[in-house]
Amino acid sequence: MGRPPCCERSGVKKGPWSPEEDLLLVSYVQEHGPENWRAVPSSTGLMRCSKSCRLRWTNYLRPGIKRGNFSDQEEKIIIDLQKLLGNKWSTIASYMTDRTDNDIKNYWNTHLKKKLAKTGTRESGASGSAEMKGQWERQLQTDIHTARHALQEALSFDTAPPAIKPEPLPLAQLPAPAISPAMYACSIENIARLLEVWMRPRASRKASADWMTFVSAVSGGGEGGSGSHSGTARTLEGFTGTTKVEGRGRRRHYRCWRAGCSTTAWGTVTRASSACRWRTRASSFRNWTGG
DNA sequence: AAAAGATCCAACCGCGTATGG
DNA sequence: ACCATACGCGGTTGGATCTTT
Numbered sequence: 001m002g003r004p005p006c007c008e009r010s011g012v013k014k015g016p017w018s019p020e021e022d023l024l025l026v027s028y029v030q031e032h033g034p035e036n037w038r039a040v041p042s043s044t045g046l047m048r049c050s051k052s053c054r055l056r057w058t059n060y061l062r063p064g065i066k067r068g069n070f071s072d073q074e075e076k077i078i079i080d081l082q083k084l085l086g087n088k089w090s091t092i093a094s095y096m097t098d099r100t101d102n103d104i105k106n107y108w109n110t111h112l113k114k115k116l117a118k119t120g121t122r123e124s125g126a127s128g129s130a131e132m133k134g135q136w137e138r139q140l141q142t143d144i145h146t147a148r149h150a151l152q153e154a155l156s157f158d159t160a161p162p163a164i165k166p167e168p169l170p171l172a173q174l175p176a177p178a179i180s181p182a183m184y185a186c187s188i189e190n191i192a193r194l195l196e197v198w199m200r201p202r203a204s205r206k207a208s209a210d211w212m213t214f215v216s217a218v219s220g221g222g223e224g225g226s227g228s229h230s231g232t233a234r235t236l237e238g239f240t241g242t243t244k245v246e247g248r249g250r251r252r253h254y255r256c257w258r259a260g261c262s263t264t265a266w267g268t269v270t271r272a273s274s275a276c277r278w279r280t281r282a283s284s285f286r287n288w289t290g291g
Numbered sequence: 292a293a294a295a296g297a298t299c300c301a302a303c304c305g306c307g308t309a310t311g312g
Numbered sequence: 313a314c315c316a317t318a319c320g321c322g323g324t325t326g327g328a329t330c331t332t333t
Binding site: 015016036037038050051054058087088089090101102105109 | 317318319320321322323326327328
C-alpha cells in the first residue's frame with residue numbers, strides 16, 4: 001500500500017531551506033520553468049528531494065505570493081469557500097492566487113477554526129451560503145465555457161488563436177494573474193519583496209525571515225529605525241546570500257557572501273528586548289577572507 | 292532574567308491520481 | 313493491462329518564537 005517516501009535515499013537534506021538553496025532553486029526555475037521537479041536536484045546540485053523543491057517553490061518562492069496578515073475580505077472568502085467546498089485548500093487557493101494553499105490551511109487551522117468556534121455559528125448565514133453557491137456555479141460554468149473554447153482553438157489549425165476573454169467572474173475580486181515564464185524572472189525580486197513585508201512590525205520568526213531581516217539590517221534599511229547598525233557600512237548590493245551559522249533564539253550568527261568572491265562578512269543579530277528591533281553588532285562584525 | 296507553556300507556520304509524510312513505458 | 317514513478321493534495325508535526333508567570 002502506498003509508495004515509500006521519495007526521499008529515502010541517504011544524503012537528502014531535510015528541514016529549513018537556506019538562502020543559497022533558495023537561490024539555486026530560483027535560478028533553476030528561471031531557466032527551466034516550474035516543471036520536471038525530479039530533475040531539479042541533479043540539475044542544481046541541491047541535496048533535496050524533488051518534492052521538497054516543488055513545495056518550496058509553490059509555497060514560498062513563487063512570484064506573486066502575498067505574505068503577512070489576512071485581510072477581513074480574505075478571511076471572509078476563506079470562511080465562505082471552506083463552508084462551500086470543505087477542506088479543499090488548493091481549490092480555495094485558486095480563488096486567492098496570491099495566497100498559497102498551505103498558508104490558507106494554516107490560517108484556517110490556527111485562526112479561523114478557533115474564531116468560528118468562539119463565535120458559535122458562522123457569521124454568514126444560509127442566505128450568504130446560497131449566494132456563494134450561486135457564484136460558485138456561475139464560476140464553474142465560465143470555467144467550462146473557457147475550457148471548451150480553448151479546446152476548440154487547440155483542435156483547429158488556425159494560426160494565432162484569438163485571446164480568450166472569459167466573462168467577468170463573480171469571484172474575480174481577486175484576479176488570477178497568469179504565471180508566464182517572464183514572471184519567474186521576478187523571483188529574486190519576490191524574495192526581496194518578502195523581505196520588505198517581513199521587516200514590518202512583526203519581528204522575524206524563522207531563520208529565513210531572520211536572514212532577510214539581517215540583510216536589511218546590514219543594508220541599513222528597515223522601517224522606523226529598525227535595523228539600526230553601526231560600524232563599517234555594508235550594503236545589500238553585492239551580497240548574494242546569507243546563512244545562519246550558529247546560535248539560536250534571540251541571538252544568532254550569520255554569514256553573508258558574494259558570488260565569485262571569497263570575502264565573507266560575519267555578523268551577530270540580536271533582538272533588542274521587547275522593542276522588536278534588530279541590529280547588527282558592529283563589534284562582532286568583521287571581514288573574513290576565507291578559502 | 293529565566294522557565295514554562297502557548298502559538299504559529301514551514302516543511303514533512305502518506306496517499307490518491309496521472310502519466311509514460 | 314500492468315507497473316513504476318512523478319505529481320499534487322491534505323493532514324500532521326517539529327521547533328522557533330512569543331507570551332505569561
